[in-house]
Amino acid sequence: MASATDLRFRVSSPDLLRLPWDLPLELWGPETADLRELPVGPSRHLVRFPYVDGCLWAVKELPERVAGREYSVLRQLEVKDLPAVRAVGLAVQHESGNALLVTRYLERSWQFRRLLMRLPPNRPLHRARLLDAMASLLVDLHRNGVYWGDCSLANTLFSRDGQRLQAWLVDAETSEIHPELSTGQRLDDLDIMVENVAGGLLDLAMMLDRPTEMHAQLIEEAAGVGTRYNELWDVLSEQPLLEFGDRHDVEGRIRRLNDLGFAVDELSLEPTGSGDERLRLKVTVAARRFHAVELFELTGLEVGEGQAQVLLADLHSYVATLPDSARGLQRGPGSVSRAEAVQRWLDEVLRPLMERAHEAVGRLGDPVQAYCDLLEVRWLLSEQAGCDIGNTAALEALANRSLPTDSAAMVVVAEEDTLEMARPTHEQLAALREQTAAAGDREG
């Protein structure tokens, strides 16, 4: 290793440390690293993906100053437990003034293109799930004082979380962390997001040769991200004036926040100080893990917030079918009964069906997600049939991929390995090549 390279790593992966950190990234070849090609779209900087120690890593080359800043931002995002890729290392090559920033490629995550390319054309409901996740991510970042500066579909990875998607920040080159964001910073970030999302959707539509009539619709949908963001931001930041003792309004507000997945961290009622007898209700919320925490406390299962919502609903409905003695779950004493009820749900329902559902989807993705898919498919198909179709039929539908087109379960197609996918068209292949060339073509 040349002495002119400083290494800072946060993982003890011997093979990762053995990569040629003193070489410019463009000189990395198959003899030094098992590099994988990922169609990630154009990037300002060269990015390569070595597969080392059973993991995929993303290595990005950029000027030392920018790399150092991004590394530091990603570290802070990790401390704040925000959904972002985790920085694991920085190799500063003093001679060239460049640095290689290493992040761990997020398991079971994928780019928006992968999902939208694999779905039938023009499915607004699926796009809505992506855009909901992006709006939600931006709200999370903003609540924590993070200005993204370049929020786009291409700078985001997605993973499945029950009937929702979870968005992850991937590129923090332009990000800044402040104690609190100004309204100007928030609105600017939001404008950037809307514009970039529209660009990302139009670009993909062009790549897939979708009819140009669709473009106006895509622009409208991108603008809708702003609306989603504002709705969520308003719910979290509103400070209504209440009469003293107006308990129902307080409870209503807490319930609304809980339904959205937020647990209340602190609640205060403060005089307005303007002679008005009403009080200002201020609520500080914790991370979006209300249901996840509840499920964990009940069952010890650690899952995403979206998955927890699905599982809790299933648990509650299961308990409702049990004899009275075991229905201590929601109310009343009898903690033994409650624990028994939960255990029975785990042993008799969740674990066996989760295993079968995971098997049915070809062991793709996470088993809990497969179970969430099973529940959704069974519910949707039963609704179509006008009667309960049962688990066996729902499992078959999962296995055959004969899923309702707009169902969240359909997103399983994004989990499938690229190599197992049907052959893309010539146009798609050409477009992919162009895109990869653009990504690999260093500026200058």
Add this chain to the structure above:
Amino acid sequence: MAAIEMNNIIKKYDDGFPAVNDVSLDIADGEFMILVGPSGCGKSTLLRMIVGLEDITSGDMIIGGKRVNDKAPRERNLSMVFQNYALYPHLTVYENIAFPLRLAKMDDKEVDRRVQEASDVLELHEHLDRKPANLSGGQRQRVAMGRAIVRQAEAFLFDEPLSNLDAKLRGQMRTEISRLQRRLGITTVYVTHDQTEAMTLGDRVAVLRKGLLQQVASPRELYEQPVNLFVAGFIGSPPMNFLPATVKGSTLETPFGEVTLDDEKARAVAGKDLVLMGVRPEYFEDASLVEDSKRSLGSTFTARVDVTEWLGDSQYAYIPFDAPKEVEEQLKELSRELDSDQLRTQAIVSIDSTSRIREGRDAEFWIDTRKVHCFDPASGDNLTRDAEAGAKLTREAGEDREADLAANAERDAHPTSQGSGTAPPNGSTRV
């Protein structure tokens, strides 16, 4: 396009720290203003207050005659160039430029007019129907600029735009930005910590230090007539040398011997015991190469050379000197503040590249004493600054700018190359 007026702008954070402290600055319509200073000087904060990203604690921000303190960034209609310039690989160059107008649902005819106009300025005409992957790095940057141009913003704002580009592209882009700004005559505010960018790009440069505006002037005025030690030390590379000097009437006793001041400078330092004599590297010369007629206009001295650096077209010699403790501390502090690791107990001297002065030997040097400045070591003030001469330099730079803008306006009125309003190129994507 619009003028930007800042009156007594203050930005205080919750901890009471004033990141920007009572800055008043007028940027004329069409002017290229640079905000420069070491890290933490408040330059980026000031830019962000212009664009609306930072709340203004007090003072007025006026753009195009309207107070914008409470306006959202978008309502200010400014363009942060290169801030997020993702190019879309499957859209043509034409559509990549037109993109913000499509989002604003502008009608096709107007979109076309603006894209053609921008591509004229950027010389991208022949590339309009290509995809970004087929462009060079520099051309892609121009497409990003095109996107900023078609928005027809009141002003362009740049926040260290070249800092994440490699050195080659950085040089190209600096030239491109300069050319474009002149051509469009658009008010531009540009933040940098790089003084080469500051000196080469700006009509005027505002130097900031710890949130306070130090001096606003043309690059030449800053270089030749700095208001204080900080500006003198910040502007110029290699930096100005500061030599401790004891005042004895019209003579300064320096580590390199005595220097005689002219009457005006002698009057300016009268009453001071100790000053810091500021000498730019090029105000020194190898005495053996100075013509006799010129020799009497300066002072000569002999000193031992520590190191020489021959760069082909130029040459530098490093001459160590001793400084009194209190001055040495101050110079080190200044050096730290300027983000420089230079220990100022040596002078950096520019000598002719043909000079045969060699390291480790004594050599005779000449200083052009007409050009030295004397600084008060306590306040840092430049005691010998000629404000009138400085103002003249900035006035001349302003006149040059006006002439350039007029020439461009004339060229636009009588174009000789491709005119705007031509049909879109074949194959351009219309959505």
